[in-house]
Amino acid sequence: MHVPTRRTVVTTLVAAALLSTSACGSGSDAAATADNPLGLIEPGAIRVASVGDIRPYAYTDASGEFTGFDVELFRDVAGRIGVGDVTFVGQDFAAVLPAVANGQFDVGVAAIGITPERQETVDFSDGYLAGYLTVLTTPDSGITSSGDLAGRRLGVVQGTLQEAYALKNFPDAELVRFPDNNTGVSGLNSGNVDAHFLDYEAAKTYVEQFGLVDAEDIPSFDAPAGFAIAEGNTALKEALDEGLHAAMEDGTWKELYQKWFPGSPMPEQYLPSDERTSSPTPTTAS
Template identity: 30%
Template sequence: MISRKTLIATLLAVSLSSFAAAGNAASDTVRIVTDPTFPPMEFTKAGQRTGFDIELLEALVKEMGKKLEWTDIDFKGLIPAVLSGRSDAAVSAIYITDERKKVVDFTDSYYAGGLVVLTRKDGPIKSLKDLDGKKVSVQVGTKSVKYLQDSYPKVQRVEVEKNEEMFNLVGIGRSDAAVTGKPAAKLYAQAHPDLAVLDEQITTEEYGIAVSKDQPGLTKDFNAALQRIKANGTYQKIVDKWFEGGAR
């Protein structure tokens, strides 16, 4: 007959073994949050996530020999999800900023973007100085909000949850312009001939993957994988697919 002491020791060993196995399994999966409403960076087509960021992360995680687990949430919830431990990292055309670096780590920049103005061709905004006093739509949680607060305090900000709603307000004339990232603005304007992106770019920004400060090894692995896919040509193939004329 097995003694009580032996039984407890056996159950404890099994429990610890199961816990370790679960930990190892978890370490093989990278949990990523994104807001797939920002083409061409990330969006949903035929019920599937696609876009530059999506393909890039799939290539990086494959290069790292790990599995990828996606979760879709609103942009304003991306950093909080990383901070709370609900995800290991976030990718969603996130600009690397000093303010964000206080709470999360960032990988090396994987693409250069920047803020631009999308407006109607027949509208009143022809240059950046024309923004003052106008209605400008921006997505909540993005750098566009603070930029307008600091640089154009006379702007009437129209803050919305979704990227598509921000663009639609310009199209129907409820906003005079939208301030957002260049890739998405350019793509939207191409599909809507009555809209245009001002030639004068507001800022030049770097996109990065936001990673929990508790996982410095993951940031290091992402950076190493990024260098490898740049060296083997995978990165450039993704860039060429999603951005006309290659990286800028």
């Protein structure tokens, strides 16, 4: 099997972007020019809106640097399309998509699930992760499944898939909205909420850190995570898609997944094509 090299991907993408620019000098791709074929805010640099506390997807380490699965994957993909200057800036999750839509950032990277509602304001790359949602609680809460949430205070991060899912499926729970998971789990530990609803991978960290209980894992595979892009920037979307698929095909995605999600079920649709089966097993998004 031929796997494209990074140099090949970069050359192909830049050439395609330039052709797209010359073919359409107005309309949705007008931001792309010969000097800025990807239509970036600053040519040759990508400014990324992210969230600093959604382990293991995106978070800041002890030195204040962004790291995590999504961060490392995006940096790899950006390198494949010829952009080494990538700056991550922390936002509340609910602010990420508006900031991309209004042109403050080139891309949003924070395990962002692709939904029809979100696609009304931004475009997305192809998906790269899919997953489970978890009801997290304390050992003495009496909550053993989502069926026990009626009449209880349930924490969610505002603007996430978990909030939307809870609104639809837990109508008798009292939702308490937080800006991020750290404050939500703090509310759980202090007794301000009875449970917190978040993604499976992030929940594992809090279970280990605070001795909390995973009451139920709920499959939610219909909104895979993607990179958010301003509407109409097809040159950047096509470049990211090709770089992303190259990272999957040459095994880079798999290596990063094993690094950041050790022991977790692997979504096989993102593996090299010769390793996939007919029954992929997905994992998560926000």
